[in-house]
Structure formats: C-alpha cells, structure tokens
Amino acid sequence: MINRLKNKILSYYHRLISSIAFYPSIILIGFVCLVMIMLYIEDNSSTKWLIDNAPYLVINNADTARSILSTMIGGLISLMVFSFSMVMMLLNQASSNFSPRLLPGLISDKRNQIVLGIYLGTIVFNIIVLMTVLPDGNEYTLNGFSILVGMILAMACLIAFIYFIHTVSSGIQINNILKRIFLNTKQKLIDLIDQEKDNNVSAVDVEKWYIVNSTKAGYYHGVNLEGMLKICQDKGINLKVFPFKGQYLMPNIQLYAIDKKLEKDDVKNLSNFFIYSSSTNVSEIYTLGIKQITEVGVKAMSPGINDPGTAIITIDYLTELLALRMKLGQDEIYQNEENGTTVQLYCLKYRDLIYYLMAAYRQYCKHDIVLMQKLVSMLQYLIKQPAKLEQYHDAIEAELAIIKEDIKANIQNRSDLDRLNELFQS
DSSP states (O other): OHHHHHHHHHHHHHHHHTSTTHHHHHHHHHHHHHHHHHHHHHHTTHHHHHHHHOGGGOOOOHHHHHHHHHHHHHHHHHHHHHHHHHHHHHHHHHHHHTOGGGHHHHHTOHHHHHHHHHHHHHHHHHHHHHHTOOTTOOTTTSOHHHHHHHHHHHHHHHHHHHHHHHHHHHHTSHHHHHHHHHHHHHHHHHHHHHHHHTOOOOOOOOTTSEEEEOOSOEEEEEEOHHHHHHHHHHHTOOEEEOSOTTOEEOTTSEEEEESSOOOHHHHHHHHTTEEEESSOOOTTOHHHHHHHHHHHHHHHTSTTTOOHHHHHHHHHHHHHHHHHHTTSOSEEEEEOTTTOOEEEEEOOOHHHHHHHHHHHHHHHHTTOHHHHHHHHHHHHHHHTSOOSSTHHHHHHHHHHHHHHHHHHHHOOOHHHHHHHHHHHHO
16 A cells, blocks of 8 residues: 555656646745745834835835736736747647657746746735735835835846746757757666666576566556565565566556565565556656657658758767667666665667667658668667677667668669668778
C-alpha cells in the first residue's frame, strides 16, 4: 500500500511540475503572503511614516484609490488575456508546422509561467488592497503604502510583458526549439555516461531467472529506484527490468526477472514499484528528445512544409546524440553497496533506435539528394566513433546497406548517383 502511494506521488509530481499552472500557483501564494504582510505593516503606522517623509507618494482620497486600483486590475486582466491568447495561437502554429510532441515542452516553459504568476499575483494583490479601502478614507484609514506597492507591481507587469513578448518571439523559432531539445537530451546522455563510468558492474544472463509478467497497461515511466534497491537488498535478490522507458506495456507481457523465487506478496510488492502513466511525456528519457528532433526533421520534409534546411539541422544534432549513445551500454545497472545485489534497467536497443530514426528519414528524404548525402555522411561518421559494444557498429553498417538500396531505387539522375557512390567509396 505504501509503495503504491509512493508511485502515485511520483507520478503526480511529474505531472505537476510539467503543468503550466505549477509556478504561477507558487508565485500567487507568495503574493498573497506579501499582501498580508503589507496590511500588517499598515497597522503599525507605515502609511503615517510615508506621509511624514514622502507625502507625494501617498493617495489620501478613497475614491481616487479605488479608481486607480480598479483601473490597474482591469488593465492587468486584459494584458494577461492578450498575452496568453497569443501563446495559444503560437502553440497551435508550432503543432501544425513542427510536431505536436513539442507542445508539452513549450507549455511548461518556466519563463512564461513566471510571467503568468506575476500577472495573477499582482491582480490578487490589488484586489485584496481594494477590499480594504474604506468609503470615507483619509490618510489614517487608507492603506497608502500597500496602494503604492500595488502601483509599483503593476508597472513591473508592464516590464514583464515586454520580456514575455521577447521570450515568446524567440522561443517559438524552430532553431531555438531544436537547440533546447538537443542540449537537454545531450545532458541526459552525458549524465548516464558519467554514471556508467562510476559503475563497474556488468550485466548478467537472466535466461534461468524467474519471469514476472505485467498486470496492467500503460506507458512505462520507470521505477521507484530507491524502494526497489531496498527490497532487493532485504530479500537478497537481483532484478532485471525488461521494458524500456516510454514503452507502452500491455497486460501479460514480461515485466521483470529475479534470480530467486519469491512469495506472491513479495512479487506483488515489487510490481508496485513500477510507475505507469497515460502519456509519453517524460523529461528524463533521452530517447524522447531524439524522437522529437526526428519528428521535426521529418515534418520539415513533408510536402506541405518542404524545409530541407531544418531537416539538415536535425540530422546534425542527431549525429552528435547518436555518437554519445554509442558510449553507453545496453542496460543501466544500480548496485547495493552492502550486499552487492543489483537492479538492471533496460534501454532501447541501439539497433532499434537508429533503425526507427533512419526509417522515418528515408521515407521522406529518399528523393532529395542533399538529405541523402547528409544521412550517408552521418552514418559514415558514426561508424568511425568508439562504441561500448561492437554490435553498435554492426547496426550502422546495416543502415548503410539499407540506405544504399533506397538510393538506387529512388534517385535516377546519373550525376547524383555518381556523387553518392563516391561518398560510399570514401
């Protein structure tokens, strides 16, 4: 029961931090706390001090205060509606021109969420201050200091609006989107490589281990690793997970294997450490970043868009990411220091990864001599790079053979064929 609750909390946490309302909610709470502090300070005669030292900053008339606060609230609401109507329009454009899979990353952009939070917080701040304005206020009954702070926050919203326009206009550009996905994916691969260097444990054969099948369907998002390592240590077992992150699991397929037979309750307990979701949007999965870059490149070569320049950029990024992936093994292995028991997490095979990637490009780029040259150059570069396993080079050689067949079948111009043949011979 506790393990299932932990998994639900982890799953809810991933959904929460990727929501567009996460940071605005936190900022809104901060502004509510701020206005409460401001009103408390007002009770300690802060307005009187402001009147004595800077009277030109204090509004002494209740009608004037209500008018200014009401105007600021209405204006900020209009500004917020305009800003995020523009965001929705740009997101729709990005979905149509690039890929719908890019939307979660664009929606969860922290900069836009912070601006939204500032808008909402300032509106709530001024509404609460407006509620404290008395009908016949004077310098002792009006919260002049809080009104002044509300006006300053409203001006800050105008600055935030200019910043918002800048970030939206630059963030929606495909070059910036691709660069952001590339850098995030590259960092995930580098972290995995560093982690693997520190781990000297090798994968073991699980042919004679006890197999446990899945009991429910959903996208596999990983495991509660801390809890799984703990139970493996307590039971003295080694465990290997079969699905890769992001894979859709059906009931009654192989889920994991253990080297000792356990009681039914223990097996059920282990199964509770697996995290499922209804979507594939997982920021921790490097294969998702590679998939997103591939989809953008393929969409760029579709007849409706026909943007080979963007497709070439995606191939350049994918070349570096695939070269980094060659430095990784096939499994992520975690070991308990006390008794040496291990948990092996399976990764998508390099052979399958590069095949799915190349199959998508070959389908839409096989008629384009420039893109085919770029793909051949990418494969030739990868085959010269150091690899953790020799089977990675075999997979690249297989893709070179496949792309050569596509070139012969789809490119008829003799000069283009000669140029590609020279590239293969080099």
